[in-house]
Amino acid sequence: xxxxxxxxxxxxxxxxxxxxxxxxxxxxxxxxxxxxxxxxxxxxxxxxxxxxxxxxxxxxxxxxxxxxxxxxxxxxxxxxxxxxxxxxxxxxxxxxxxxxxxxxxxxxxxxxxxxxxxxxxxxxxxxxxxxxxxxxxxxxxxxxxxxxxxxxxxxxxxxxxxxxxxxxxxxxxxxxxxxxxxxxxxxxxxxxxxxxxxxxxxxxxxxxxxxxxxx
Numbered sequence: 001x002x003x004x005x006x007x008x009x010x011x012x013x014x015x016x017x018x019x020x021x022x023x024x025x026x027x028x029x030x031x032x033x034x035x036x037x038x039x040x041x042x043x044x045x046x047x048x049x050x051x052x053x054x055x056x057x058x059x060x061x062x063x064x065x066x067x068x069x070x071x072x073x074x075x076x077x078x079x080x081x082x083x084x085x086x087x088x089x090x091x092x093x094x095x096x097x098x099x100x101x102x103x104x105x106x107x108x109x110x111x112x113x114x115x116x117x118x119x120x121x122x123x124x125x126x127x128x129x130x131x132x133x134x135x136x137x138x139x140x141x142x143x144x145x146x147x148x149x150x151x152x153x154x155x156x157x158x159x160x161x162x163x164x165x166x167x168x169x170x171x172x173x174x175x176x177x178x179x180x181x182x183x184x185x186x187x188x189x190x191x192x193x194x195x196x197x198x199x200x201x202x203x204x205x206x207x208x209x210x211x212x213x214x215x
Contacts, residue, residue, distance in 0.1 A: 033065045045093050055081045070206040078190040098188040102159045104132050108141045119193040170213045181210040
């Protein structure tokens, strides 16, 4: 029940409690994987250096990508390559954030680093430290941003990330007319950092509803 309530809490904060409806234009229903990649690249979503279409096809066959245009591809853009060498992000403009990711010390550091990566400003936040002791139910996160110190006391619920802390970190990062937007993906969400115009174009292209961070 706690896990269910946490998921609902994060969905409430980002405005995605209702499952996004997918109204994909009929003209998009037969797009090849290459055409999908080309269309997303025009919006700034490109494969990282060294990542190829073969890495995408290692995880899912072509038919899956093309039967569900953009759904599988956007998920994969937020993921890592599922073969050696490990730890390679497919696209730095997206992140598939699974809420059930808190293992101990360093878990929130990784979350902050990933949000900075997606925003394209990885050095904006410095001196990131955290402490997570699941057994005692105590956790905290601190870092510096814009010359200011941020300190958060984090609510602990087993291995689930605290939605209020995550939303607050996103708010710290957001600037220059850009915000974090999410595509719902079960207990996870695929996050993007977009201005309003790009978010609208992504919706028009894919038919996928995006919900923005709302702390």
